[in-house]
Structures are given as C-alpha cells and as structure tokens.
Amino acid sequence: GYVDTGTQYTGVQGQWVVPPIQPSGVLEASSQWIGIDGATNSSLIQTGTSEITQNGATQYFAWYEILPAVSVPIGPVSPGDHMLATITQDSPGTWTIAIADITSQNSFSNPFSYSGPADSAEWIVEDPTINGTQPPLANFGTAPFSNLGISGTDIGSTSLNPVDMVDGSGNIIAYPGNFGTNAFSVFYGSPPSITTTSLPTVDINTSYSQTLTASGGALPYAWTITSGTLPTGLTLNASSGAITGVPTVAGNQNVTFEVTDANNQVAAATLSIPVVTPGPYSPLPPARICDTRAGNPSNLTTSPANQC
Numbered sequence: 001g002y003v004d005t006g007t008q009y010t011g012v013q014g015q016w017v018v019p020p021i022q023p024s025g026v027l028e029a030s031s032q033w034i035g036i037d038g039a040t041n042s043s044l045i046q047t048g049t050s051e052i053t054q055n056g057a058t059q060y061f062a063w064y065e066i067l068p069a070v071s072v073p074i075g076p077v078s079p080g081d082h083m084l085a086t087i088t089q090d091s092p093g094t095w096t097i098a099i100a101d102i103t104s105q106n107s108f109s110n111p112f113s114y115s116g117p118a119d120s121a122e123w124i125v126e127d128p129t130i131n132g133t134q135p136p137l138a139n140f141g142t143a144p145f146s147n148l149g150i151s152g153t154d155i156g157s158t159s160l161n162p163v164d165m166v167d168g169s170g171n172i173i174a175y176p177g178n179f180g181t182n183a184f185s186v187f188y189g190s191p192p193s194i195t196t197t198s199l200p201t202v203d204i205n206t207s208y209s210q211t212l213t214a215s216g217g218a219l220p221y222a223w224t225i226t227s228g229t230l231p232t233g234l235t236l237n238a239s240s241g242a243i244t245g246v247p248t249v250a251g252n253q254n255v256t257f258e259v260t261d262a263n264n265q266v267a268a269a270t271l272s273i274p275v276v277t278p279g280p281y282s283p284l285p286p287a288r289i290c291d292t293r294a295g296n297p298s299n300l301t302t303s304p305a306n307q308c
Contacts, residue, residue: 001124001176001186003039004150006158012036012121013086015102015147018049018060019140020079027054028138031128032145032186034085036095036118043067043116047085047099049077050128053138064097066114071128074108077101084147089118121150125174125186127165137165137173139188142263146183177265185263192217192261194269199243201274204250208234212241217261226268227256231275247275 014034021030033048047064060078065071077083081103088096095114100107123145127137150158165174172190195213202208214221223241230236231253234245241259256270291297 001122001145001163002179002184003124003161003163004121004158005039005119005161007119007152007154009036009089009118009121009150009152011086011088011149011151012123013084013147013149014123014145015082015084016049016123016143016145018077018079018081018083019051019143021051021053021058021138021140023056023058024053024136024138025055027052027130027135029053029128029130029135030138030140030143031126032083032143033122033124033126034087035122035124036087036114037116037120038067039120039122041117041119043114045087045095045097045112045114045116046122047074047087047097048124049083051079051138051140052130062099062101062108064099064108066112074099075106078104088151118152121152123148123184124163125165137188140174140186141188142185144183144185148182148184177263187218187263187265189218190216192221192259192265192267194257194259194267196269196271199271199273201276202247203278204247204275207246209242209244212243212257212259214241214259214267217259217265217267218263220262222260224258224260225255226258227270228254230255231273234273243273247273250275250277 012034016032029052031048031050033046035044035046038044044067049062052059061076062074063071081101084102085099090096093115094111096111098109125143127134162176164172167173174188175191177185192214193216195215199210223238231247233248234243236243252272252274254272256268258268260266
C-alpha cells in the first residue's frame, strides 16, 4: 500500500471495496486497513476488513486493533461492500476509531486510549497473522482505495511512499498501483516487467522477426516506444510486441520499449537493434571436405565421381 511520514498525525481516513477472494482448500487470508503508526515503531492503531478462506468456505468481517492487543472483530461484511473508515485524535491520548459499511449501512464508532507517537499514516493490504502464524496470501485480485485523507501539524512536509508485499524469498506477491487523486489500487501478484534483455543483430535488407516478452501484471499487454526509433523498415506490433520487417539502413538503434498491462501499470526497457552490412564473404563453421588419411576414411575409389 502507501505509507505517509514526515509529521505528527492527528487523523487518517480511507475508503475501500471489500474484494471477493478465490476460495481455497487450505487456509489463506488477506486484509485491508488504515492506521496510525507501525511504519517506524511497534505502536499501531488500525481498523479494516479481512477475508479468510479454508476448506472452500470464506469469511468476510470488519475489525479494529490497538497493539499490543489482538484484533477485535466488529461484524460481518460482504464482498463488494464499500467501507469508509477514520481514525481521529480527540485529545492527547484519546482517539476515535470509526468504520462504516456504506453498502449495508452498518457502522461502528468508539473512543479508545492510545499513546503512540503518531508519526506515520497508512493505507495497506496485508497478509494477516492468524493464531500466531501467517498463512499464504489469499488471491484478492484488486483492492481499490479512495477518499484518502490525513490531518496533522504540518501536512505540507509529509512524504508518501509505496510499499510492496514480498514473500520469504523476496518475490513481490502484491503491489500498489500509481497514486492518483487521493486514490490507488493494490494488485495481487507481481508487477509487469519486460523479460527480453537483448535483440539480435540483423543484416541490412534481410527479413527480421523478434517478439518482445513480458511477465507479471494482468493481460493483455500493450506495447509502445517511448524513446528512439526502430531501424527504417521495422515496425512494432502494439498488441503482440512483435518487431518485424526488412531493415534498409545500417546502424545501431537504441530504443526504449514500454509495456502497459490491463491495470495500467507500466514497465520499460532500453534495447539496441544493430543493423549491419555484411562483408563480401560469409564465414562458415569448420568442416572436413575430404579425408585422405591412411586407411581411406572417405572410402574413395579410382572412380572420378568419388574423388576429392
């Protein structure tokens, strides 16, 4: 998700949609929440929704939590419900947690004692800990956040930072999209990346066909060129990423390709396409034309047709 730092915060708010998750036979979970603190310290006051699936059944519910105490369930919610939550400082040491299910018109609001430093505000998708262990992340697809807001002593000095979720091997398993007008989405899986690392040399006036490849993100991909130009005679297929044609001018072109996935997330890579003029002779790999060693390995006879 996103973490805001740089001041002492007095409030955070956010709206999100409870994502439908794919049922699983084994225990899997995901959670969406807003909070104060937790980014740079062990204090945290937060409220949100969670999804837990096991044996093909799924639970959706709202909750709040003030560390070091465990989370407290508030009540059930449904996939697709629009949630609105605020955490607000009423006075030093007293904060109100409020969360409303706009769709079902159920709501919760209550003041609590909290004395954390309030030096960060967050909008997060999490793989929550359940009964002391962290299960695999449930496939939540896309979790959109909107209507985001903060209050504090010096809001103009804050810094907003994206945070990816990674597994034990460092692989990204969920990531935030671009931050728009007080809104962003978190996507399950890895972000798009261009996996083509080089393009082969081609002779001038010779047919050329190479396809750019990418991984991660959501299909379909769309390909564009953002810097440089393809060698004269070559074209890029925006849908397939295929570079085809017959180059007619020698040179070494550096081209920056960009791939955009279905979630409007972008990756870029700069590759070169060398177009060369071949010399008058073409090298061939070494090969024995005729073997005249003792023992007649080539099985030659005196017949002119079998002579070297």
